[in-house]
Amino acid sequence: MDWSPHIVVKAEDVQSVPTSVTALKTFSTGFPDTKATVHCIGNLPSSFCKQWATEGGHTLLNYPSTVKQSQLNYEIVKRTRLPVVLIAGTTVFYDDMSDYSTTKLFGADTLPQWNFTDKVIQCESVEKTVIFVAKPVQVISKLNEITKHVKSEVSPESKDISKWGGQTIVMKGKIYHQASGIFNMIFNYDPSLMTNFSSKTADKYETVICGCRVSAHMREWEEVGQDTSKYMPFIDAAMNEDWEGVKGYRKVFIDSVS
Numbered sequence: 001m002d003w004s005p006h007i008v009v010k011a012e013d014v015q016s017v018p019t020s021v022t023a024l025k026t027f028s029t030g031f032p033d034t035k036a037t038v039h040c041i042g043n044l045p046s047s048f049c050k051q052w053a054t055e056g057g058h059t060l061l062n063y064p065s066t067v068k069q070s071q072l073n074y075e076i077v078k079r080t081r082l083p084v085v086l087i088a089g090t091t092v093f094y095d096d097m098s099d100y101s102t103t104k105l106f107g108a109d110t111l112p113q114w115n116f117t118d119k120v121i122q123c124e125s126v127e128k129t130v131i132f133v134a135k136p137v138q139v140i141s142k143l144n145e146i147t148k149h150v151k152s153e154v155s156p157e158s159k160d161i162s163k164w165g166g167q168t169i170v171m172k173g174k175i176y177h178q179a180s181g182i183f184n185m186i187f188n189y190d191p192s193l194m195t196n197f198s199s200k201t202a203d204k205y206e207t208v209i210c211g212c213r214v215s216a217h218m219r220e221w222e223e224v225g226q227d228t229s230k231y232m233p234f235i236d237a238a239m240n241e242d243w244e245g246v247k248g249y250r251k252v253f254i255d256s257v258s
Helices: 014-020 022-030 046-056 069-078 136-146 182-189 214-223 232-239 249-257
Strands: 004-010 037-041 059-063 084-088 091-093 106-111 120-122 125-133 167-171 174-178 194-196 205-207
Touching: 004 022, 004 069, 014 022, 014 214, 014 232, 022 046, 022 084, 022 091, 037 046, 037 069, 046 059, 069 084, 069 125, 069 136, 069 182, 106 182, 125 182, 125 205, 136 182, 182 194, 205 249
Parallel strands: 004 037, 004 084, 037 059, 106 194, 120 174
Antiparallel strands: 084 125, 091 205, 106 125, 167 174
């Protein structure tokens, strides 16, 4: 299957720029001899994105800092009929992923349900680092089917985003939160519509968790009692382009919150 790669890059502070563009630095490993479209959100990572796109002959699109990754994913899928792969800028590639194939609407990895605190629970969700959208038209069709009875307060800045933003409910003294995005909406509606990555596929890449806003994420986690010291070696490795040192970050994160 021929994939059209789209990389979404966003950095919310200067310190996070190096970890927000690891997908660009390792892209040739994940998708050799392939051109990508880079969606750069905000001004902070724009210089690196422009240089990388110019040198490699890739396409660069710029957006204001208010745009969200999940919003861009929706727009990209909505505007194409061809298979696309959505890539977070914080991805680190270790092997060729261009031969991935699925017969489902999309393929991705998932995160298990985990406790953010003893009362705040994150529900199982689609992991947004790499998502192969094999059937974009059917994805939008399914999304429209799911949301046909939902009234959307549409504005130019957030087209349809209120339909598939993060959802939160309170039940039996606990708060359950479902991650945002059209793929999480479809996954929770019918998990059989997606293919879950095999371990072989998942081992071909890593994600620099918190790579878009390192300082803010670390502070937020520390405020709820998370031990962030176990995450910092992976972030330091990504900043120093020590890609082997980033391996295992997802597993450490999942183990620490499970």
